[in-house]
Amino acid sequence: MGRLQTGYARPVTNRQEAQENAVKTARVGTRLGTARPMTQGGRYIRLGTASLQQMGDQFIMVDRLDMKKMAAKPVVSRVLCDYLIYVEHNPRKALQLAAEATQASNYSDWWWKERLGKAYFMLGLYREAEKQFESSIKMQEMIKTQLQLAKIYLRLDQPTTAIELYKRNSERYPHEISYLIGIARVYDQLNQPEKALPYYKNTLIKDNCNIEAVASLGAQHFYQDQPETALQFYKRLLQLGLYTAEIWNNIGLCCFYSGQYDLFYSCFERALSVADEQQRAEIWYNLSHIFINLGDSGTAYQCLKISLCYDPHHGEAYNNLAVVQSKRKEFDKAKLNFQKAIESNEFIYEPIYNLSVLHFNQQDYSQCYSLVQKTLKLFPDHSDSLELNEKVLQVLQQI
Amino acid sequence: MKQGYWIQGWSDLVANLKVTQNCMDLIDVQGNGQYNLVVADQNQRLVSYRNTNIAWETRLTDKPVCMTYFYGDTSGQPCISICHGNTIYNYKIFKAFYKCQIPNIQLKQEEADIWKSYSTDRNLQNLIRDLKNLQQQHSNLSYKSLELLCFQDLQKQQELAEKYQDSPYIEDSITCVSVLKKNVDEDKSQGQLIVGTELKFIYIYNQEITQIYKKYEIPGVPISICIFSEEQKDGRIAVLVRENCVYFIGNDIEPYTIDLQSKPITMIRQQRCLYIATMDRVVQNYQHKQKQYQLQMQHNILGIETVTTGKGQETKGLLIALENKTIQFYKDTQLMSSINLESNVSVMRFGFFGVSQDGFLITINIKGALETRTLSREFERKKQAILEKEIIKPIEFPPITNLFIEQFQREREQGSEMLRTYQYDLLRMRFKTAQTYLNILSNKEQAPQLNQNNPLRLSAIAEGLGPKFKLCCVVENISNQPIKDIYINYVYNSDIYQPFQLINQLPFLIPKYQKNFECYFTNIHQNGISDTIKIILYRESKQLIQTSIQMPMSELE
Numbered sequence: 001m002g003r004l005q006t007g008y009a010r011p012v013t014n015r016q017e018a019q020e021n022a023v024k025t026a027r028v029g030t031r032l033g034t035a036r037p038m039t040q041g042g043r044y045i046r047l048g049t050a051s052l053q054q055m056g057d058q059f060i061m062v063d064r065l066d067m068k069k070m071a072a073k074p075v076v077s078r079v080l081c082d083y084l085i086y087v088e089h090n091p092r093k094a095l096q097l098a099a100e101a102t103q104a105s106n107y108s109d110w111w112w113k114e115r116l117g118k119a120y121f122m123l124g125l126y127r128e129a130e131k132q133f134e135s136s137i138k139m140q141e142m143i144k145t146q147l148q149l150a151k152i153y154l155r156l157d158q159p160t161t162a163i164e165l166y167k168r169n170s171e172r173y174p175h176e177i178s179y180l181i182g183i184a185r186v187y188d189q190l191n192q193p194e195k196a197l198p199y200y201k202n203t204l205i206k207d208n209c210n211i212e213a214v215a216s217l218g219a220q221h222f223y224q225d226q227p228e229t230a231l232q233f234y235k236r237l238l239q240l241g242l243y244t245a246e247i248w249n250n251i252g253l254c255c256f257y258s259g260q261y262d263l264f265y266s267c268f269e270r271a272l273s274v275a276d277e278q279q280r281a282e283i284w285y286n287l288s289h290i291f292i293n294l295g296d297s298g299t300a301y302q303c304l305k306i307s308l309c310y311d312p313h314h315g316e317a318y319n320n321l322a323v324v325q326s327k328r329k330e331f332d333k334a335k336l337n338f339q340k341a342i343e344s345n346e347f348i349y350e351p352i353y354n355l356s357v358l359h360f361n362q363q364d365y366s367q368c369y370s371l372v373q374k375t376l377k378l379f380p381d382h383s384d385s386l387e388l389n390e391k392v393l394q395v396l397q398q399i
Numbered sequence: 400m401k402q403g404y405w406i407q408g409w410s411d412l413v414a415n416l417k418v419t420q421n422c423m424d425l426i427d428v429q430g431n432g433q434y435n436l437v438v439a440d441q442n443q444r445l446v447s448y449r450n451t452n453i454a455w456e457t458r459l460t461d462k463p464v465c466m467t468y469f470y471g472d473t474s475g476q477p478c479i480s481i482c483h484g485n486t487i488y489n490y491k492i493f494k495a496f497y498k499c500q501i502p503n504i505q506l507k508q509e510e511a512d513i514w515k516s517y518s519t520d521r522n523l524q525n526l527i528r529d530l531k532n533l534q535q536q537h538s539n540l541s542y543k544s545l546e547l548l549c550f551q552d553l554q555k556q557q558e559l560a561e562k563y564q565d566s567p568y569i570e571d572s573i574t575c576v577s578v579l580k581k582n583v584d585e586d587k588s589q590g591q592l593i594v595g596t597e598l599k600f601i602y603i604y605n606q607e608i609t610q611i612y613k614k615y616e617i618p619g620v621p622i623s624i625c626i627f628s629e630e631q632k633d634g635r636i637a638v639l640v641r642e643n644c645v646y647f648i649g650n651d652i653e654p655y656t657i658d659l660q661s662k663p664i665t666m667i668r669q670q671r672c673l674y675i676a677t678m679d680r681v682v683q684n685y686q687h688k689q690k691q692y693q694l695q696m697q698h699n700i701l702g703i704e705t706v707t708t709g710k711g712q713e714t715k716g717l718l719i720a721l722e723n724k725t726i727q728f729y730k731d732t733q734l735m736s737s738i739n740l741e742s743n744v745s746v747m748r749f750g751f752f753g754v755s756q757d758g759f760l761i762t763i764n765i766k767g768a769l770e771t772r773t774l775s776r777e778f779e780r781k782k783q784a785i786l787e788k789e790i791i792k793p794i795e796f797p798p799i800t801n802l803f804i805e806q807f808q809r810e811r812e813q814g815s816e817m818l819r820t821y822q823y824d825l826l827r828m829r830f831k832t833a834q835t836y837l838n839i840l841s842n843k844e845q846a847p848q849l850n851q852n853n854p855l856r857l858s859a860i861a862e863g864l865g866p867k868f869k870l871c872c873v874v875e876n877i878s879n880q881p882i883k884d885i886y887i888n889y890v891y892n893s894d895i896y897q898p899f900q901l902i903n904q905l906p907f908l909i910p911k912y913q914k915n916f917e918c919y920f921t922n923i924h925q926n927g928i929s930d931t932i933k934i935i936l937y938r939e940s941k942q943l944i945q946t947s948i949q950m951p952m953s954e955l956e
Contacts, residue, residue: 228802258806262820265828287832299829302836309839336856336877 062093071100081115091122110140117148126152143169147178159186177203181212193220209240218250227257245275249283256290264290281311288320297324315345319354326358334358349378353385360392365399368392404736404778405728408759408771409451415767417441418746420665420702421465421575423763425750427587428454429492430475434751436761439463439481447493448769450753455493459483469578469590471606478608480592482573487594489608499608503568504598506541509533511567518564523557541569571596577624579603582631591630595621601638601648615648625668637673639666645675647688655688669705669714676700682719692732698723704749706758706774715774718760720744726762735782742766854878855885855908855944859934865953866922867899872934872946873915876908883907885943887916890933895924896950905936920950927953 062084070077077097084094098119102112117132133149136142146169153162163183170179180203187196197220203213218233231254237247252267271283288303304321307314322337335358341351356371369392375385422439428447436448441462447455461483468477478497479490489497506514510533517526530544540548543563550556574597578590591612592604601615601624619640627635628649635649643662647655661679668674673685680696682703699722706715706728716730726738726747742764752759752771760772810817859872876882885905889898899919908914920932929952935945 224797226797226800226803228806229800232802258803259810260806260817262817262824265824268828269831284835287828294825296829299832302832306832306835306839332877 060088062088062090065093065097067093067096067100070097071104077101078111085115085118085122089122091119095119095123108139110136110142110145113139114142114145114148117145121148121152121155126156143173143176143178147182150182154186159190162186175206177207177210180206181210184213184216188216196220211237211240211242214240218254222250222254222257227254230254231258243274245271245279245283247271248274249279249286253286253290256293277310281307281309281314281317284310285314285317285320288317292320292324297327300324313344315341315348315351318344319348319351322351323354326354331358331362347378349375349382349385352378353382353388356385356388360388365392365395369396404775404781405738405760405772406775408773410768410770411451412768414763414769415442416446416763416769417767418763419464420746421467422463423746423748423761424466424468425748425752425759425761426468426477426479428477428479430477433754436752437466437468437479438763439466445479445481445490457490457493457495459488464573465576467576467578467592469592470587471589471591471608473589475587477587480576480608482576482594485570485572485596487573487576487592487608497608499604501571501573501594501596501602502611504571504600506567506569507539509537510541510544514564514567517560523553523560526560527556543569569598571598571600573597575621575623577626579626579634579636580629581606582629584629593624593626593636595624595638601636617646617648618642619644619646622663623666625666625673627668627671637666637668639663639675645673645685657685657688659683664700665702667703667705669707669717672714674703674705674717676703676719682717694719694729694732696721696727701744702747704747704760706749706760708758718747718749720747720762726760730782736778738772740764740770741768854880854882855936857934857936857944857946859946859948861948861950865927865951866955868920868922868950868953870918870920870932870934870948871915872917873913874905874908874936875913876910879910881907881909882938885936885938888935888937889918890935891920892930895922895928895930896920896932897923922950922953924953925955927955929953 060080060083065080070080081094081097081101084090084097095116098112098116102109102116105112107113113132113136117129117136120126120129120132130149130152133145133152137145137149146165150162150165153159153165163186166179166183166186170176170183173179180199184196184199184203187193187199193216196216200213200217203210204217207213214233214236218230218237221227221233222230231251234247234251234254238251248267248271252264252271255261255264255267268283268287272280275283284303284307288300288307291297291300291303301321301324304317304324307317308321311317318337318341322334322341325331325337326334335355338351338355338358341348342355352371353375356368356375359365359368359371368388372385372389372392375382376389379385416438417440418438419441422441424437425434426437427433428435428437433449435454438446438448439459440446443459443462445457445459445463446453459481463481464483466479466481468479470476471478476492481488481490485503486498486500488495489499505511510530513526513529513533516529517523527548530540530548534540534544534548543559547556547559547563550559573594575595577593577595579593580588580590582588589606591606592608594602594604596602597620599617599620601617601621602611603613603615604610605612617638617640619638619642621638621640623639625637625639627637627647630650633649635647638646638648640646641662643659645657645659645663645666647657659675659677661677661681664676664678666673666675671686672691674682675685676682678699680699681693682696682700683693684691696719701720701722703720704718706718708715716728716735718726718728720726720743722743724740724743726740726744727734728736728738740762744762745765747760747762749758749760752761755773757773760774762770762772764770854876856875856877857872859870862869862871874885885908887901887903887905889901891898897920899921901918902916905914905916918934922929929950931947931949933945933947936943
């Protein structure tokens, strides 16, 4: 089946630093889709952003600031702290400031504790961050702090603790969907999508515009052989206003697999028109799948070549290209492409298995055997490679 | 499916027993509960094994055809009957007991007349001519006449005619034998001997084997007889004949036929089921005169045997001996286990051996070795697991949604428009693919990657934290020809990068060989920003392959 794209590129859990406009992130916050106004006490971010935008780089000489003096001023210190965290991305300085300020406020201000926790988090000192968040929560229960605490647990690789936290809080705040989404995300990442299903559904009951839930449910239905239901979900995403290449790609695939052959191509055309290079590679890869389904291996070959042109590290495309080539009896090229596929993506077992079958058919049994062993290491229950393993052992024993 | 379910017991590899089907049985010879293995060997011996020793051995007068045992009287000791030719030899408690012969058959009237006329006028030519005429009319001549007509040599024919002209009778010979139980279907209950002959007769003897109790004439030559019910009930007998049929005969029942598709090998009965093995490698199961199932084998079948438990005669399964030196154990249609042997089986039997309560499988193979095996206790426990593993689970389908039905209806109603749009779209799709492909091919930058005849493969990795970077490049010649005169060109932004130790020419590259080369760049920009560096390989001013590397951010000095 073709590969869907939405729903798995999660916003929060992406660890890469956003090179985008840092001011924008400061305004919107780190969670997509829940643009809450910054009304936590005393932070006049909105007024601040206008002036920050005008100034450009090098607004404040951070090194020259005296933290003690800053900490004494309640309003400016908070603004400064946020600036250091969100704009300058300088958690060390933010930490100093927050520590001074907490001391100055006699350890009774929950806000500074929360900011301390955040600074520790950015520095990677998770246990200290956890302590700070917990003490902040004791003083003042805030949803944001709880969510950050859960993030720590996820970083510490304790998904069950995170899930418990989410569950406890979702009972206390029944209308807050971030907890439900959090649980569902964790289950998805634990590779248990069937457990995530009810939580996504719950989220949609409470907030039927939640993009992540809609997209994830669409993907699950697609992979559970119900493309028409998946189609409904993606249409909803269109209604919500998204017009990305990924959505059109997914809609095209759903149409094709649910049998509506007159609609799918226009979806792909639209997808191609709004796509950038990486996305183009994926769309052409999916088109090659459609041609393979229609039986036209020549056009599928062309599509795969195009896809590889846009993304030279696309393991699955190399694998499929090699399969098409081996059907045409171009075995040398097929071998090369299988090897490229193996190199580009460590975790897929198909090219290793396919290469071992190729070697078997060309009576190169020792190579075949070593490759089958590699496949079985990756995927011990693969019945085809178990059978091949037995066949090869039989042949080798006879020699 | 381990061989381990059948545990090998005593075996005598040099027993030197040459046995045919139906010449081996497990008999309680002395009536004391200890079952002996009695074998009628083709070397004209009758051997009885008690446990691991030969208890008794005697010489037979001729090569045995078949053997069975029955309880004729109430003494509890069976009478072992061995048949060859037209005589039945009966042994009781290791002693020769009684011998009887099956009756000779009278020639048919017309044939008898011809032979009579020969005996009066001794005219060989007339005899031959008349016999030939008769053959053309009926083709049912006795073997005497057929033998005469076979020979062309007049001398030989004269001799034969002299030999045969005396008696109007022809000798019959026995093909198979079985036991018809009188009233109870148990191992030690009283029974009567049934004999099948070459000339298509079935005789049922009385219990003392002194006279023939009943006689049946069947349309084919019997090779195996199975008893379905006791004599005092309807006495149903199934007879397997050479002419690809099974006939059912009995006291008051209508004769019934099952036709087989191929030449039969053997037939056994298990309670109400009949298993028939035929030469097209199939074992069929019939019950109530209807075929229940059939098992297709991959090799020729040598014999079949049922596996039963205890006194209840419950079936555990069916053993099938195949020509690829295995015995396969089936329960209904599922293969439970498979035994590998050293050579093909010539005869096998399952039953009690010695005083044990477990059944033993005795096999004699074509090399004359005798082997015993028993089913391990583990099998009972594992049986369920084996059966479950073999059962194929159906694929779970998701439920059909309303949406699916609506879409289906739409397809039905607007099918032709959908198809038209689809075909048009398909053309557009193909066109667009071809167009994009062509664009890429003509785009000089990306062309070498797609060029199928490209003989080189180039990959590069950037190493280092900066400001000095090392680019490790690997060039591989993937064609079958060696390549020489390759030059390298580097494209970089000279404000950002400064090269250091660049290589401009590659040596002779032999096929399937990887060559590594390195080049060094220093990042001279004050902020350490990154940019791409292109490496182009070309030959005779024609670009072969290029790669562009995105350099990482450099640490500042």
